[in-house]
Amino acid sequence: MTTHTALIVDDEPDIRDLLEITLTRMGINTLTAPDISSAKKLLEEHRPQLCLTDMNLPDGNGIDLVHWIQQHTPCTPVAVITAYGNMDTAIESLKAGAFDFVSKPVELPRLRELVNSALKLSEPKPELEIAPDEPGLLLGKSAEIKRLRNQVRKLARSQAPVFISGESGSGKELVARMIHLQGPRRDGPFIAVNCGAIPSELMESEFFGHKKGSFTGAVDNKDGLFRTADGGTLFLDEVADLPIAMQVKLLRAIQEKAVRPVGDTKEVPVDIRVLSATHKNLPDLVQEGTFRQDLFYRINVIELAVPPLRERPDDIALLANHILERIAREYECEPATLTPDAIERLKDYEFPGNVRELENILERAFTLCDNDQIGASDLHLGNAPTPPGLGGAATREITRNAEQADVPDGEIDLEGYLETIEKQAIEKALEATRWNKTAAAKRLGISFRALRYRLKKLGME
The missing domain is CATH 1.10.8.60 (Helicase, Ruva Protein; domain 3)
Incomplete structure (x- = not known):
């Protein structure tokens, strides 16, 4: 079994002792340093698997040490201990390259979670392969895609919130998934949610969960997305679509690392990494007042731009x-x-x-x-989209069916209505050929492959 070593940097002996006892009980060897200069020496000599540093030190601050580690021992994850409620300092440390932060007074369960996550970075990772059903955004040999892959690998080693910007369809969710799979949370859940697809009246329950009986229709307890993602990553896609009221609650949940289910009086701690994305221009929305500036700074600690195709x-x-x-x-x-x-x-x-x-x-x-x-x-680039798989004979058959069909009064689901007519045309062709697909395809004026495509697409297999 591999024994890990952690370096504790703090000028207060009581804090050093508390951290040393906690880590020793976790089976981790410890080194201690009261200042930056002695910490640098220990880092060079021992190359520990983790560094915990206080922010205020006699010969500098924790962010100075973070910068030094990034240059000299970049494989050592460093976590910064900040004053309670000082989110500006915490965010500054994450921007500098810190793995994560923990606030004073140090909560030992939170510290243990942080340490376990950091130590996973030194474990060998399985080779990642793009699954056959992925579009393959990170495939490529261009300078742009190589740069993106390198950035993803680097960001995977951090717990900093990442804002992924890019045009619609560029693969922002796949990038988020790759960050998750290459990081210490890879064994935890990856939960992706489209913020624009949740009705505003259900949003709080969907994100934070609810207690049974807390409102009409709450027939069971519900965990919600934050608790479902506990120990893993929560990806907030189209985060710009969140209403202002929900932005306030989301900010609190991210800062406090806890959620309060609807109808409950107690907060439930959660251990998640938040990644977010949108195709909209968030700085413009902040200027317009439709997106909160404090939430923007909290989720946009590091921005990762996905290049268009x-x-x-x-x-x-x-x-x-x-x-x-x-x-x-x-x-x-x-x-x-x-x-x-x-x-x-x-x-x-x-x-x-x-x-x-x-x-x-x-x-x-x-x-x-x-x-x-x-x-x-x-x-068919530059032309009007042609429904896949429909040849001239099939189109004529569908046209005849449409002329004979009664169009419902009032609002209709046009796509569903056309699919029904298409199904009828295909069924007639199959019945006429005694379910010989090759003959049915010929009768419809389409290829055998096109007919198989339509059968799968329409659920007719």
């Missing part, structure tokens, strides 16, 4: 092949390949929808191409 055209071929392989596996077909002119057409395209749009383009082209090859004309 159009800024890394050299990665498009690699990304496209990865996506096409995933689509082929999903629909149990032979993979399609892009012709050179198709690749050039993709490189010249602006991709306002980024990686998500590339996926949609390729999924559509996959169902329309012939002989497992996607040419530039199959991409």
Whole structure:
């Protein structure tokens, strides 16, 4: 069993003794130093797996030591002990590169959580592979994607809140997931929530949980997202969509590391790392008064910008092949390949929808191409989107069905209505060919692959 060593830096003997006893009981060897100069010497000689430093020291402050460690022993995570309630100092230490912080008076359960998380950084990590169902945002050889991967690796070693900025569809959630998987919380849960998709009246319950009977419909106790993410990472996507009232409560939960379920009188401690993202310009929203400045500074300790796809055209071929392989596996077909002119057409395209749009383009082209090859004309770039898999005969059949169908009065779900008509056309073709899919596809004027795609998409398999 590997024995870890921690360096404790504090000029107060009582604090050093308390921390030393706590860490020794955890099975950790300890070194102690009363000032920065002696701490530097011990760091160089022993290379400990963790450093705990007070903020106020006789020959400088804790942030000075954080900067020195970043330059000379960057593999040693350092946590700063700050005065109670001094969030400005805590945030400054995180910006300087501190792993985390703990406030005085030191709460021992919180200290133990911090120490255990920090020591996991010295454990060997399994090699990360992008899952087959991921779009593959971090694939690529461009300078932009290499820089992003390096930043993700560095940020994974910290517990600082990270704000991930980038356009819609650029893969902000995948970046957040990679930060989680490469950090000490990788064995804990990763909980992603779209803040704009939660009704405002349910938001507090969704985030913080509720007690049974606390309001109409609360038939059971509910943990909420914060407690579900305990020990792991909570990713707040589209955080700019939070209403002001919820921003206040979110700020308190992040600062206090505790939540109060609806209907409860007690706060419940939570140990989570918060990552957030939005495609909107948060500084502009702060200026407009629709996003709280104090929350902005709290979640934006470190900003990570995800480059749009159009800024890394050299990665498009690699990304496209990865996506096409995933689509082929999903629909149990032979993979399609892009012709050179198709690749050039993709490189010249602006991709306002980024990686998500590339996926949609390729999924559509996959169902329309012939002989497992996607040419530039199959991409339909710059044209109105064509529903994947529908040929001329199928379109005529659907048109006839639509003409014969009764359109409901009032508001209708157009997408669902059209899907129903499409299902009817496919069912007729299958019945007419005694469920021979090859013959049904020919009758509909589409490829066999396109029919399989539609059957899966419409849940008709």
